[in-house]
Amino acid sequence: MAFTLDEIATALGARVEGDGALRITRAAEPSEAGPDALALAMQPKYADGLAQGAAQAAILWDGADWRALGLRGAIFVPRPRYAMSGLTRLMDPGPEIAPGIHPTAVIDPTAEIGPGVAIGPLVVIGPRVTIGPRARIAAQAIVAEDARIGADALILHGVKIGARVTLGDRVIVQPGAVIGADGFSFVTPEKSAVENVRESLGDAGAAGAQSWTRIHSLGAVSIGDDVEIGANTCIDRGTIRDTRIGAGTKLDNLVHVGHNVEIGRDCLLCGQVGVAGSVRIGDRVVFAGQVGVNDNIFVGDDVIAGGATKIFTNAPKGRVLLGYPAMRMETHVEAYKGLRRLPRLFAQVAELQKAVSKLGQSD
Template sequence: MPHTIREIATALGAKAEGALDLAVTAASEPQAAGPDDLALAMDPKYADGIAKGQARAALLWPGADWQAMGLQAAIFAPRGRLAMAGLTRLLDAGPDIAPGVHPMAIVDPSARIGAGAAIGPFVVIGRDVVIGANARIASHVSIAEGARIGEDALILQGARICARVTIGNRFICQPGAVIGSDGFSFVTPEKSGVEEIRETLGTRDAITAQSWTRIHSLGAVTIGDDVEIGANVCIDRGTIRDTRIGSGTKLDNLVHIGHNVQIGRDCLLCGQVGIAGSSRIGDRVVMGGQCGVNDNIFVGDDVICGGATKIFTNAPAGRVLLGYPAVKMETHVEMQKALRRLPRLAARVAEIEKALPRPPSED
């Protein structure tokens, strides 16, 4: 669907110049842009690409000389990535899910489906499920008994919403996610090797055979408003209390949230982050890819963790962490500098040892 430069600028709250009635149908990198594309060059380093493409209009940085670039119109974005958020929202048509309930969907008679919902083929909706108005549910999704989903939800192909899960408004769930699976919780009749190691920090007595007894998960998962869940995310339900995800939190693909975990508001957890059971994560916490959090610890508000950071102890609010085990970022940088110096230090020690007199030999 075409949009004029004027419409796009208005949607972004941005300034525009030139032929404001010029229409574009898509966004493109500058060098690949066709005459009906809006070229994206929000930084001067991308300006050379304009001449290599065929764009007539572009999204540019403030003060750019768009006429010298041969363009007919330009939109100016003081903050490029924020403009990208608005532009992509405007241009994204979303998944093709027909309104109403598809005849090949199975909906339990006790389920309540809100007005304006669109439910695709092979969807299974269980007993006493409540789905809010304008929800869009793509094919092969299953929603188990007692689940509650708010308004304007978008749940994509193959997602699994398990029993008694409660989800707020404007929820987005990518394909293959599983929300509300059993927690990974087992116990041994006798003290296990894991318990022994935790107490002794490495020392073991006699090693004996042990078997695992399952602890069932009686809780569920509660998710706030405006939460987004990536592809193949797994969120375990709580043992007794619910696992909780705060409003505004975003989980990337392949994130795993263990049983009983409590995550605050507006957190950002990147790909392959793992949060072990019963940990508490504060508000506005950011974790780079492959971060890990030990069980039963607390990560304070506004903590930022670089990629692959492993947190084994409580993290104070506002701390910036990096490394394995996690330390302050500035400490980790100094440690890495020292590590790189080790070969030279070892060589110097060897030279000093050569210069020292040797101890007398013993007969």
């Protein structure tokens, strides 16, 4: 697949200088770019890489002298990182899923398959499933009974979609994700040690035999439009009501969303985030990698939590959090500075003790 420099600039809404007819077949880092590549030299620090490679064209920062850099043409964009989204979309051919239904796919006769759908090898589509127009389902995916998949959805290899799950339009699910497994919900006939600890914050009560009884999941999972689900991410169905994920939200790989969780619109959950059951998360919330959220709490709109933050209590709207347990980021930074000063403080206290002891002996 090849594009002219002019075609790329038009797709990005960007400005071209030099030879707009240059043909480009791929994008590359400056030092690795050949004559057919578009070098991504979007900041001055990448200029040296252009001299190491053989690019004839590049995306450059505003004010760059493309002639002095030895190029035949250049594209200038106001926000380079945002331009990357358009460039990669243009050049990404996407997964190769043949049009139509592969002969090895198993599709229940009650399923409704929309026009233009592509279904790959060894896919299983259960009873009463509805698949919207132009959806694509890659090899070995499974869609269980009564699930609904929206228009232009992309379900990649080995994805498991459980019963009654609803996916909106243009949803992307990466390989190995599981949407709609049972929630992890168990109860004991008598009050459990865990319940005692939650109430007392430390006392488990008298030890005794206890067995766990399953609370079955009668709800499902409802996912809005333009949501992306990462590889090997798991989203559990609700106990009674659905687990819900709002439109535009993106989940990274290895994220776990527990039963009854509600996540708002345009949130970003990075790798290894864990959200326990019945949490409510507002809109535009960002969790960095390994953030953990305690069950049955609320996280307000526009909250940002740094990596490995553990949120145990409600987080107000707009709060920026860091640490274990979570606290305001600026408070955590100050506390960490104090922690690093502790060895010096202990040494100073020891010296003071010695001095006081000597004064006592002199009396």
